[in-house]
Amino acid sequence: MSDDFDDFDLPEPPRIDQGAEGLLDQAGIDALFGQVGGFGQPKQGLRAVIESNVISRERLPMLEVVFDRMVRIFATSMRNLTSDAIDVSLEEVTSIRFGDYLNHIMLPAMIGVFRVEEWENYGLVTVDSGLIYAVVDALLGGRRGGEPLMIDGRGFTTIETDLVSRMLGHVLSDLSTSMAPITPTTIELERVESSPRFVAIAGTTNVCAVATFRVDMDERGGSFSILLPYATIEPVRHLLNQRFMGEKLGRDTIWESHMASEVRKVDVTLDVLLGERDMELGVVRDFKVGQTIPLFADPDQPLDMQCGGVTIGRAQIGQRSNKIAVRLVSDIAKEKRA
Structure with a gap:
């Protein structure tokens, strides 16, 4: 059985003449980049994309x-x-x-x-x-x-x-x-x-x-x-970019105030360092009850006050109401930490 389409010839698809060296001719260039027309002519091709006046505006x-x-x-x-x-x-x-x-x-x-x-x-x-x-x-x-008088030029x-x-x-x-x-x-x-x-x-x-x-x-x-x-x-x-003035971007002010008030109630342990001395391990092993260890420090010399091993200020040791006490001699906020 013969095919009914054996004698039917399909037309050749349109092609742009690229010449002997495979280059586009003027018609192909105009079609790709957009032909330069007179005033008021619509832009075509890449020219319409490059010279587009449409601006993607970010609303502020x-x-x-x-x-x-x-x-x-x-x-x-x-x-x-x-x-x-x-x-x-x-x-x-x-x-x-x-x-x-x-x-x-x-x-x-x-x-x-x-x-x-x-x-x-x-x-x-x-x-x-x-x-x-x-x-x-x-x-x-x-x-x-009245309109103001303007002089051209x-x-x-x-x-x-x-x-x-x-x-x-x-x-x-x-x-x-x-x-x-x-x-x-x-x-x-x-x-x-x-x-x-x-x-x-x-x-x-x-x-x-x-x-x-x-x-x-x-x-x-x-x-x-x-x-x-x-x-x-x-x-x-x-x-x-904020939607309204003072926007906190998800921060909860109620939780922040509660956290600040609770932090102020936390108990903090402070240590006063009376002095330091390097000793051999054998001498430390022979320590006995009642033994005196000289620290070569003056009684009026300011001592380091530490919290968690970090020096936060300087203090002097003394006595108040029959108890050992310390008195700050430097501002904690302004003391240069080691």
Whole structure:
């Protein structure tokens, strides 16, 4: 019996022409790495994976609490600085790559570079033009209301930079105060730049946490953002990962207090070493009842007081109420142990 499929020819599978030397042609390279198209063309192949903007963000609950607490503190600082009605709000806390953050800064702007002494690393504070002119107008007594007049291409003057630096000082001081319940921090403003090219404190692909704040004052205002690279907050990431402030990570405070109270009730045996002398085993074997062993020690010389064979202090021997007693002559906590 003949097979019905004997005369049926299967088509050849598609292959990429690798040439005589087994190399991929241009079509194969484009298919593998992704063809470079025009603006708006979707990325394909490995290019889509490498240049992906999707960031796996690690949520830091305590960092959000810090920024939320900073809203209330900074609003009070700005009221005292400008004597105006100030409304501060936290717009968002997100994660972004450092290079993308610099590319999205709307110029003109002022960028403050600050250093956290305890973390030995840097962060950024970016103030947009709207808030810059609003702060300058408020501190110099400008008219309230209306949009500030911006001149394209004009750099910031020394007076404007100094006035905004005062506001940045309050921002960093309030950030340090907000961080204090979690970990003490000392934050110092190092310099203020107007170009993103001079604030490269991290690699372009490094992931950073960014908090954006909105400041409104009498129908004028703007926004500023605080950027903290994940490398900067690495020393305290375990604290910022806590779900609530003061989390003990499984420790039982009731059991700790009970253990501490019971330890104080334990009886401790103390030994006072009257002296030491090296003797041969034959002499020790010939000891007799009533024999006197000289120790060549002065009666007023301080003696070692030991607990479990460890010297914990120095004492003098004496007599009190017809009983042998010892008196401490050194602090136990500060005595250098052998």
